Amino acid sequence: TPESAERTSVPGVATGLAVTGVGGDVLFIEASLAPKDTGASGVTLTGQLGDVMKESAQIALSYLRSHDEGAAALADRGVHIHVPAGAVPKDGPSAGVTMTTALASLLSGRPVRSDVAMTGEISLTGRVLPIGGVKQKLLAAHRAGITTVLLPQRNEPDLEDVPESVREQLTVHFVSDVAQVLDHALSKQAAATVAA
Amino acid sequence: TPESAERTSVPGVATGLAVTGVGGDVLFIEASLAPKDTGASGVTLTGQLGDVMKESAQIALSYLRSHDEGAAALADRGVHIHVPAGAVPKDGPSAGVTMTTALASLLSGRPVRSDVAMTGEISLTGRVLPIGGVKQKLLAAHRAGITTVLLPQRNEPDLEDVPESVREQLTVHFVSDVAQVLDHALSKQAAATVAA
Amino acid sequence: TPESAERTSVPGVATGLAVTGVGGDVLFIEASLAPKDTGASGVTLTGQLGDVMKESAQIALSYLRSHDEGAAALADRGVHIHVPAGAVPKDGPSAGVTMTTALASLLSGRPVRSDVAMTGEISLTGRVLPIGGVKQKLLAAHRAGITTVLLPQRNEPDLEDVPESVREQLTVHFVSDVAQVLDHALSKQAAATVAA
Amino acid sequence: TPESAERTSVPGVATGLAVTGVGGDVLFIEASLAPKDTGASGVTLTGQLGDVMKESAQIALSYLRSHDEGAAALADRGVHIHVPAGAVPKDGPSAGVTMTTALASLLSGRPVRSDVAMTGEISLTGRVLPIGGVKQKLLAAHRAGITTVLLPQRNEPDLEDVPESVREQLTVHFVSDVAQVLDHALSKQAAATVAA
Amino acid sequence: TPESAERTSVPGVATGLAVTGVGGDVLFIEASLAPKDTGASGVTLTGQLGDVMKESAQIALSYLRSHDEGAAALADRGVHIHVPAGAVPKDGPSAGVTMTTALASLLSGRPVRSDVAMTGEISLTGRVLPIGGVKQKLLAAHRAGITTVLLPQRNEPDLEDVPESVREQLTVHFVSDVAQVLDHALSKQAAATVAA
Amino acid sequence: TPESAERTSVPGVATGLAVTGVGGDVLFIEASLAPKDTGASGVTLTGQLGDVMKESAQIALSYLRSHDEGAAALADRGVHIHVPAGAVPKDGPSAGVTMTTALASLLSGRPVRSDVAMTGEISLTGRVLPIGGVKQKLLAAHRAGITTVLLPQRNEPDLEDVPESVREQLTVHFVSDVAQVLDHALSKQAAATVAA
Numbered sequence A, B, C, D, E, F: 001t002p003e004s005a006e007r008t009s010v011p012g013v014a015t016g017l018a019v020t021g022v023g024g025d026v027l028f029i030e031a032s033l034a035p036k037d038t039g040a041s042g043v044t045l046t047g048q049l050g051d052v053m054k055e056s057a058q059i060a061l062s063y064l065r066s067h068d069e070g071a072a073a074l075a076d077r078g079v080h081i082h083v084p085a086g087a088v089p090k091d092g093p094s095a096g097v098t099m100t101t102a103l104a105s106l107l108s109g110r111p112v113r114s115d116v117a118m119t120g121e122i123s124l125t126g127r128v129l130p131i132g133g134v135k136q137k138l139l140a141a142h143r144a145g146i147t148t149v150l151l152p153q154r155n156e157p158d159l160e161d162v163p164e165s166v167r168e169q170l171t172v173h174f175v176s177d178v179a180q181v182l183d184h185a186l187s188k189q190a191a192a193t194v195a196a
């Protein structure tokens, strides 16, 4: 899609799927790392995130610290995760895989594929746990021109709620471990120049 | 059980038993330690844990600091304890032994036995104190395919509330000190490769 | 305008546009950096700013840390952002570009052009996202003698709500990236003497 | 008593007396010090303690810092005070002497005598101030098999409310300074092996 | 006046004007810096100050850090600003110039002139912004024997509300920049001995 | 009096006067400094003190930092101020002089005279400001066997409310600066052995 292509053109941005009051929507999760000499430290979370969603970010970071070779970059550089739009309150655990993907993209310099959107809770050991709103999320992905969607394995039964016409135009991968998510979502090549 | 086998296949995950609004349930407590060079420090607790459950985690850590030779690993590595599902509020002291077991598994590299589930409050000196909901917890363990359950010694009288048919298929060990819990729950051998 | 000329005569002050209970208004966002030897550190935000507006400041800082060569100045000097009037509560994401501009002006020593006012949410990657109240904001800019206004690209359709007579006296630039904002808003030359 | 003997068998545990909604009760205050190389620091208080009881712990620590030769151990080791049961809210100043005794036992390695229970507020200079509920507390001590009780000097008049039959089986020492409490409560010999 | 002469006899005290529930009043803003070797650090604000007034103190400090050569003294000495009476809640931005003057007096060692009182909001760049209650404040200054009052330039129209008889006995200076305030308010000579 | 003699026998304890719901009362303010090697730092305030009373303690400390040669002891030793009884909420500014006196006694090693009680708000420059409840406080001092009372100069008119019979048995000193308080209240000689 035009928007996700533009938004995910730099490493550190991943396309998620959310349920809102009026159906589903695509959202972009942005991550950045401050250069060492700019005085930033710790973790900054913005976008009016609720308690559960803030915990998802902590789980994503802890997972990557134990499983991603690039995580040493987190040691002395402040990390910031932002979810636009800035004034819209957001909560829930289903952005866990998207946060992990945005951060892994940033650490590796590999942009996220612009045709891929995802949703799923993650656990500290990297398991992908089921989420709600599969139907609305897939309709939103389809509307936004997404062609590949990553869903938790345990949400497979929910696919039958999705209209046949939409299902036929989406490639859906069911995943049970976040390593599978990263394998599907990250471009194979690092960006020529990494805008950290 | 299939799920507990999968979940506890790496060190740092222990199977607990909880009472929910609609009976008992099995829950998995996950612990991780960040590598030294990734900038993590202190203790992170996620899973929408209430005050009492957060205090249980502090007690588990203090107990292990004084009683576990591996506790030096806690000095310069951030420790994270997570209890899925991420959006479900949880509270109460009865996960104390399960938290201690998950952490001891992580520190020793010895996975928790997948056929064992447990419940019990711990004190700072390692005593195992009684908890509620024995009947619901044992029914849940049985349903989940667990074959061995660790219960506080003082909960022995509650066993008579559990249907004979269930009791016959479960091995129940009554324990008064968390050292007994660790002895029953931890595999005798460290995992070949420790995913910290 | 006389006031914005006076207010923006030193680097670190940018002219924003806000919606108030009684129409639109011009506001000035002030930024300062403490000299290294005065014991200030971190980020101070004043002006009775709400949660969303405080997050905008964090986003502006993170963006500049990754994209502005002058950001090393942030490492060991306390930064302070203030939005007068001090007793009036303010909130919302639309001051994001104005905060970024005030900070970029401070870091570069280039004053903000006094004929330019702006409004727009920013994302962590520097995208300019749409805001509300275009009509009231342009009327306020016009009343205050502003001649150039920077608006988010996606707010282009809102321009038709603005009276023809006002539109004709304003140059409006539509922007989609904060780099365009800085290009339009910052004077080409650094001030002779920078009052930090 | 069997329980207090078991609970106070290691240094760092003292037997207190409390008033609950349904009479008096014996409670055990546990203290632990983390080994230096395990990353713990500061003071951790658990057991759902209220404001006043948390302040009692701070007073106990400050008193010992100025009066106990062993207090240097507090410098670089995290100290933890826990009062089971973990889920029961507790408050009030009357555990002051018991907290001081548990900590002094820990610092000296001398276990608390298992036949002794105590109650009393402490001040920063070590004075023992009067408390409420003498009758209920002595009945509870008696029920639990305690044979020696330490009470504030100023509570001497309250002893007449205690049934003759109970008073005859208890040795009551009235104390005005916490040094007297420690003299009565701590075993004369350090434990062979100190479980810190 | 006798009281302001006494109160402002040492550097670090400035005379402000406030509106209370029952008219206007003179208040004294006191500032102190702790000697380096006494373990104080950071900024302490007392006098039951509200959010807006606390922000005024932060603005005053940031302004001086960037504009006062003496500000290096702030680096390693704790600064304390107190506004008696201690139990009376106070709020609002109008003490900004008074706080700045008290701090500048402290940093320079020059006492504040005892015949001068002042009121005005300050911005981060040192602009003096208008305040309310001009009439009540001038009546209070007059009652207290003050002979010179510093007011924001933009409050000039409010002077017509002040009775002729009072206006004739007060010298009023209208100021737009806090540098003008300091020029009017600080004695030309440093005190012989500075009580920090 | 017997009680104040006992309580003030060590440096760091001063006798104050308070108004309670049922008249006046004598209270003892205790201060302690932790030895350097015991890991304490900062300021600890206990006794269920309200906001205003906590601010009084901060003012007392800042005053002494600037005016007491012994204040260097505060640099690396934790200071603790406690006001028994531990469970009784207390608030108000009138304990300012008593807190200052307790701390000055501690820093100098000179005990507070046991026949002296005091009340008064202090400002940051050491001025003694007026308080309420003079009649009740003097009655309470008299009842407690106190023979010398220190009152704020501005409370002199309140003395006429005190019964002649009580006034005749009390020596009242009116003070306007806390230096006068310390001169009246501290014993001329340091204690032989200082229990810090």
Ligand SMILES: [Ca+2]
Binding pocket: A051, A052
């Ligand atoms: Ca919540």
Ligand SMILES: [Ca+2]
Binding pocket: A016, A017, A018, A094, A095, A096, A098, A118, A119, A120
């Ligand atoms: Ca999502």
Ligand SMILES: [Ca+2]
Binding pocket: B051, B052
């Ligand atoms: Ca709670």
Ligand SMILES: [Ca+2]
Binding pocket: B016, B017, B018, B094, B095, B096, B098, B118, B119, B120
């Ligand atoms: Ca459990």
Ligand SMILES: [Ca+2]
Binding pocket: C051, C052
């Ligand atoms: Ca909010």
Ligand SMILES: [Ca+2]
Binding pocket: C016, C017, C018, C094, C095, C096, C098, C118, C119, C120
């Ligand atoms: Ca704006």
Ligand SMILES: [Ca+2]
Binding pocket: D051, D052
């Ligand atoms: Ca309370």
Ligand SMILES: [Ca+2]
Binding pocket: D016, D017, D018, D094, D095, D096, D098, D118, D119, D120
């Ligand atoms: Ca007790």
Ligand SMILES: [Ca+2]
Binding pocket: E051, E052
């Ligand atoms: Ca407020």
Ligand SMILES: [Ca+2]
Binding pocket: E016, E017, E018, E094, E095, E096, E098, E118, E119, E120
């Ligand atoms: Ca003022």
Ligand SMILES: [Ca+2]
Binding pocket: F051, F052
């Ligand atoms: Ca208050």
Ligand SMILES: [Ca+2]
Binding pocket: F016, F017, F018, F094, F095, F096, F098, F118, F119, F120
């Ligand atoms: Ca007092």
